Amino acid sequence: MLKLLSLILIFIFTVSFFAGCGNTAKQQQQSQPSNQSIKIAVIVKALNSDYWKIVEAGAKAAGKDLGVDVVVLGPSAETAVSEQVAMIEDQITKKVSALAVAPSQPPSAIPFFDKAKQAGIPVVLIDTDANWQDKVSFVGTGNFNGGKLAGEFLAQKLGKGGKVVIIRGAMGDPTHDERANGAIEVLKAQGLEILDVQPANSERGLGMTVMENMLQAHPDIQGVFATNDEMALGAVRAIQAANKNIVVVGFDGSPDALKSIAAGELTASVAQSPYNIGYKGVEAAVKAVKKEAVDKRIDTGTYIISKENVEQEQKKLNEILGK
Structure with a gap:
């Protein structure tokens, strides 16, 4: 009788255990949507x-x-x-x-x-x-890393001792803080001279005005980093009007910036993705x-668009937009 009772108890435990496993598996399936x-x-x-x-x-x-x-x-x-x-x-x-x-x-x-x-x-x-x-x-x-890319590009083009100005978005805007600070870190490390940093509130017209004022104050400017393409395109207008040859790098990789690079006006843009x-x-x-699990920050990448790869980038952009 004891042996029989033991066998019955073992059987009941085994059935309960596997039933529980089945329920757990079902619950997991239910909590994991298709x-x-x-x-x-x-x-x-x-x-x-x-x-x-x-x-x-x-x-x-x-x-x-x-x-x-x-x-x-x-x-x-x-x-x-x-x-x-x-x-x-x-x-x-x-x-x-x-x-x-x-x-x-x-x-x-x-x-x-x-x-x-x-x-x-x-x-x-x-x-x-x-x-x-x-x-x-x-x-x-990753705006700081994008700014560093701009700094590296200018350092490569101008070399140690190159004279650079920065035109940035509104003071206190964290996006433009990071872009400017990334460039400043690299420019200082590479031995370039930062003559001035001025805001132009991400506007093309104001970018032109700020660049005109900078050219008056610093006629020996060799390079410009603008923390968005609108300001960079404004700076290009001022430089053309002054008949100067200055390296200008923007940020965004916007369609207008790509057209300007292809036309030999804007030198480069740090493209977002x-x-x-x-x-x-x-x-x-x-x-x-x-x-x-998901990473708390996912950097979608930045890269330089210049005369060398602008045609390829324009083609890619047109394909995405169905143009």
Whole structure:
């Protein structure tokens, strides 16, 4: 009888153990959504410029490659902040699996990111970071490293003792701080002289005015780093008007900058990769939905576009934009 009772108890324990394992496996399957059921909402600053269209192309390519549903939304203009936050709120109401957002005005978006968190929707920030501790990741340009690339290019072109000025975006803007500081670090290390650093608020017209003033104050300028292409293109106009030959490096790799490089006006631009921002943003969002590890910062890369590779870059850009 004791032997029989022991056998019965062993049998019951074994059945219970395997049933428990089966339930655990089922629970794990249920907590791991299939790719077909995942919907990622990518909300950018606007969809009325080539830059954001390239971000959209990257996001949609990632959706196709990963087998997930991706919707890309954007307001009518980058200044339409209330329109953008309404889109974020709408996607939370629709219970998307995750959000990938390029916030036009980060402080205005944070309360809606909090709503997403309360709804159990992970948020990845793309292109523009926000001081929000619950983000899954920031996916975007390493601005400091991009600035270093610009500094290295100028150092290579001008050599030790070269005289350089920096035209930057608004004082206190962290993006432009990082770009300027990266260039300054390299220029100083390579023995170039930084004659002046002045803001031009990322505007082409103001970039021209600031460059005109710098040429008056420092007629021996040999090189310029502008922390975006708009200011660089403004600087080029001032230099042409003064009939000077000066190396000018911008930042963004914008279509207008590429045209100027191809025409032999702007010397170079540090290109961002908006395609990678869209692609890797979706990739990070999908990993978050599946509860996989995601790096807190994902650098989407920067590289120099100059006369040597501009034609190839223009072709690539036209293919992405379907031109």
